Amino acid sequence: MTSTFLRSSALRTALRASAPKAPARAGLAGTSFVRGKATLPGLPYDYGALEPSISGQIMELHHNKHHQTYVTSYNNFSEQLEEAKQKQDIQAQIALQPLINFHGGGHINHTLFWENLAPKNQGGGEPPSGKLAQAINDSYGSLESFQQKFNTALAGIQGSGWAWLVQDTQTGSIQIKTYANQDPVVGQFRPILGIDAWEHAYYLQYQNRKAEYFKAIWEVINWKAAEKRLQ
Amino acid sequence: MSVQTYQLPKLPYDYDALEPYINKDIMVLHHTKHHQTYVNNLNAALKSQAEAVQAADIPTQVALQQAIRFNAGGHINHSLFWRNMCPAKSDDAKPSAAPKLVDKMKATWGDEATFRKAFNTALLGIQGSGWGWLIKVETGKEERLAITTTKDQEPVVGKGEVPIFGVDMWEHAYYLQYQNEKAKYVEQIWNVINWKTAEERFVGSRAEAFKDLKATL
Ligand SMILES: [Fe+2]
Ligand SMILES: [Fe+2]
Numbered sequence: 001m002t003s004t005f006l007r008s009s010a011l012r013t014a015l016r017a018s019a020p021k022a023p024a025r026a027g028l029a030g031t032s033f034v035r036g037k038a039t040l041p042g043l044p045y046d047y048g049a050l051e052p053s054i055s056g057q058i059m060e061l062h063h064n065k066h067h068q069t070y071v072t073s074y075n076n077f078s079e080q081l082e083e084a085k086q087k088q089d090i091q092a093q094i095a096l097q098p099l100i101n102f103h104g105g106g107h108i109n110h111t112l113f114w115e116n117l118a119p120k121n122q123g124g125g126e127p128p129s130g131k132l133a134q135a136i137n138d139s140y141g142s143l144e145s146f147q148q149k150f151n152t153a154l155a156g157i158q159g160s161g162w163a164w165l166v167q168d169t170q171t172g173s174i175q176i177k178t179y180a181n182q183d184p185v186v187g188q189f190r191p192i193l194g195i196d197a198w199e200h201a202y203y204l205q206y207q208n209r210k211a212e213y214f215k216a217i218w219e220v221i222n223w224k225a226a227e228k229r230l231q
Numbered sequence: 232m233s234v235q236t237y238q239l240p241k242l243p244y245d246y247d248a249l250e251p252y253i254n255k256d257i258m259v260l261h262h263t264k265h266h267q268t269y270v271n272n273l274n275a276a277l278k279s280q281a282e283a284v285q286a287a288d289i290p291t292q293v294a295l296q297q298a299i300r301f302n303a304g305g306h307i308n309h310s311l312f313w314r315n316m317c318p319a320k321s322d323d324a325k326p327s328a329a330p331k332l333v334d335k336m337k338a339t340w341g342d343e344a345t346f347r348k349a350f351n352t353a354l355l356g357i358q359g360s361g362w363g364w365l366i367k368v369e370t371g372k373e374e375r376l377a378i379t380t381t382k383d384q385e386p387v388v389g390k391g392e393v394p395i396f397g398v399d400m401w402e403h404a405y406y407l408q409y410q411n412e413k414a415k416y417v418e419q420i421w422n423v424i425n426w427k428t429a430e431e432r433f434v435g436s437r438a439e440a441f442k443d444l445k446a447t448l
Pocket of ligand 2: 261265403
């Protein structure tokens with residue numbers, strides 16, 4: 001069950017909200033933890049389905065190699081953490097924390113990311129509606145102006161990281177935040193929509209022209225998934 | 232007001248000279264696009280800085296510091312990096328080109344293989360973008376070698392620290408050729424480490440290690 005790992009209720013809800021409805025999506029987040037072990041969630045679309053925004057080759061490596069490595073490493077370090085707890089070895093537990101944060105964060109971030117992408121024929125790029133559309137208009141004036149600010153945030157990341165649209169769990173308001181490396185959106189903020197700004201997310205297709213990737217990805221953003229995460 | 236601007240340094244070898252360990256596509260993009268962007272952004276930030284100094288605008292000066300640090304770091308790191316590599320066929324690519332450094336390495340890590348293993352472990356332990364460096368640390372009369380990693384474009388400019396050689400662990404440094412297999416890149420880059428440059432930096436001073444940067448003015 002997910003609850004032992006996903007302590008943040010916000011994240012738990014976010015992952016549940018987009019849990020599979022059809023058997024074809026049974027690999028998604030809802031079943032991504034087997035006997036306390038994290039497992040790689042299946043994608044709800046083909047690797048090539050996000051072309052031309054994101055090439056099939058990128059999607060395959062990104063999901064099958066990068067995300068898989070986070071899952072494997074997270075399980076490995078979780079096991080070590082469990083052993084350290086049993087031995088009451090506090091030093092070892094503390095030493096493992098950055099590794100849990102990094103690899104567990106990598107698993108969470110990518111799981112949320114796959115869900116907030118969709119091919120055009122499955123609603124990718126269709127503008128948000130309802131409460132989320134309202135919140136974006138209230139805070140940013142328009143979707144275009146929001147996307148511009150989001151892209152500026154993405155471009156400003158120095159090194160590897162993510163940009164997220166998050167909801168403040170205290171005030172309910174939304175904002176754009178960037179996170180370094182694989183730092184996950186936990187605590188005060190609830191992840192609504194994230195974009196991976198690591199070079200592996202775009203390099204094979206866009207090389208150093210990352211602004212083009214940031215522009216193209218909006219064509220395959222699944223706003224429906226984002227709407228479900230907003231509370 | 233005239234502000235000094237930095238230029239992209241020329242590579243001391245051809246773009247395909249590090250093949251098959253680092254391919255030409257990577258080298259061209261890395262040098263003409265990535266490094267060039269750091270140089271451009273550094274020059275822009277320094278210009279704004281000079282204007283802010285002229286205007287006695289301290290908040291703007293402070294706000295510019297991170298952009299200067301990041302882009303100057305990118306310029307410094309890459310300038311050092313190009314020079315600490317060379318074609319694999321060159322005599323400079325052999326550790327025998329660095330007798331004094333290798334002696335110190337052995338005194339520190341026991342043998343060269345143990346050093347390489349420790350260096351590779353450090354490189355692979357970087358979470359996100361960053362660099363791994365072998366540095367000489369001078370504390371008083373004492374001189375020691377150390378492996379250090381830096382995040383993003385943090386430069387190795389600490390007091391008494393002399394960079395000997397560095398390895399770029401940003402994904403752009405290897406992705407077109409090695410994709411997610413960064414352990415292979417880390418293994419292969421040893422074929423193109425310039426030990427002669429490493430030796431010169433090891434026996435030389437901190438100022439000498441950075442002297443090439445002045446030439447890019
Ligand atoms: Fe990623
Ligand atoms: Fe680089």
